[in-house]
Amino acid sequence: MLEIDKLSLGYGEQRIVNGISLKLEAGVCALLGPNGCGKSTLLKGLAGLLAPEAGEIRLQGRALGRWPRRELARQLAFMPQQPTAPDEIRVEQLVMLGRYPHLGLWRRPGQEDHDRVGWAMRLTGVADLAGRQLRSLSGGQQQRTWIAMALAQQAGLLLLDEPTTYLDWGYQLETLELLRELHQEQGLSVLMSLHELNQAARYADQLVVMREGRLICQGSPAQVLRRELIAGVFGVDATISRDDEGYHYALARGTAR
Known part of the structure; x- marks a missing residue:
C-alpha cells in the first residue's frame, strides 16, 4: 500500500528523518520511538505535507508527489496531534x-x-x-x-499523530478500540504514532520503531517487544510477558543502566 524508499525529511538545514526504508501493508500499524525521534515528521511526509529531501514515498506504486492534492485526499487522511x-x-x-x-x-x-x-x-x-x-x-x-x-x-488509509494525547486512560482505550474496529469492519488501514508500548502491542498488527530519525525495526508485537530493544531505544529495563489472550506486554522494572 505505502512504500518508503531511503526517505530523508527535515526543516531547512535540520534533517529529522534519515534514510528510512519500509513497506506498510493494509492493517493497523503503530509508530513508536522516544520524543524527538522523527515520528511526527515522518507522518507529515507520508501525508504529503513535507517534501522529501531524499528518497521517495510511493502510494499504490505511484510516487506521492505525482498525486494531485484532491486525488491524494481521496486515498489518505491525516489527523495531526493537535x-x-x-x-x-x-x-x-x-x-x-x-x-x-x-x-x-x-x-x-x-x-x-x-x-x-x-x-x-x-x-x-x-x-x-x-x-x-x-x-x-x-x-x-x-x-x-x-x-x-x-x-x-x-480515504482507505488514515494517518494519526498521537491520537491518544491529552486523553485520560478510558478515552485512550476507547479511541484505539474504535480504530481497530474500523479496520476490522470497514477495511480502513491505520498508521498512528503512539507513546504507550503496551497499547500499541494490543491494538496494532505491526510495530515500527524509530530512534534518532532512523528505522530500528519493524515487525509484529511479539517480534518487536524484546527486552534488549526496549532498553536500547527507550532506556527502560523491562520484562516481557504474554497475557491469557496471547497479547504481549512490557512491564517496566526501572531505567536501563
Missing part, C-alpha cells in the same frame, strides 16, 4: 469538511455527501452530538468527531 477548528463549529459541520476532496470548486454538498457524513457520525458514535459545538465536547468525543471527519473523506 487538530484545530473554529470555536463555533458544530460537529456535523466539522465532519462535512471531510467531503471537500469529493466536491468541485463550486459544488455544494448533495444528498450523497450528507449520507456519508451521517454514516461517519453513526459509526463513530457522535451522531447524537451533530448540533453541538465541538468545544463543548469531552476530549474523547472531540477525538471521535475528528475521526468521523476522516471517515467522511472516504
Whole structure:
C-alpha cells in the first residue's frame, strides 16, 4: 500500500528523518520511538505535507508527489496531534469538511455527501452530538468527531499523530478500540504514532520503531517487544510477558543502566 524508499525529511538545514526504508501493508500499524525521534515528521511526509529531501514515498506504486492534492485526499487522511477548528463549529459541520476532496470548486454538498457524513457520525458514535459545538465536547468525543471527519473523506488509509494525547486512560482505550474496529469492519488501514508500548502491542498488527530519525525495526508485537530493544531505544529495563489472550506486554522494572 505505502512504500518508503531511503526517505530523508527535515526543516531547512535540520534533517529529522534519515534514510528510512519500509513497506506498510493494509492493517493497523503503530509508530513508536522516544520524543524527538522523527515520528511526527515522518507522518507529515507520508501525508504529503513535507517534501522529501531524499528518497521517495510511493502510494499504490505511484510516487506521492505525482498525486494531485484532491486525488491524494481521496486515498489518505491525516489527523495531526493537535487538530484545530473554529470555536463555533458544530460537529456535523466539522465532519462535512471531510467531503471537500469529493466536491468541485463550486459544488455544494448533495444528498450523497450528507449520507456519508451521517454514516461517519453513526459509526463513530457522535451522531447524537451533530448540533453541538465541538468545544463543548469531552476530549474523547472531540477525538471521535475528528475521526468521523476522516471517515467522511472516504480515504482507505488514515494517518494519526498521537491520537491518544491529552486523553485520560478510558478515552485512550476507547479511541484505539474504535480504530481497530474500523479496520476490522470497514477495511480502513491505520498508521498512528503512539507513546504507550503496551497499547500499541494490543491494538496494532505491526510495530515500527524509530530512534534518532532512523528505522530500528519493524515487525509484529511479539517480534518487536524484546527486552534488549526496549532498553536500547527507550532506556527502560523491562520484562516481557504474554497475557491469557496471547497479547504481549512490557512491564517496566526501572531505567536501563
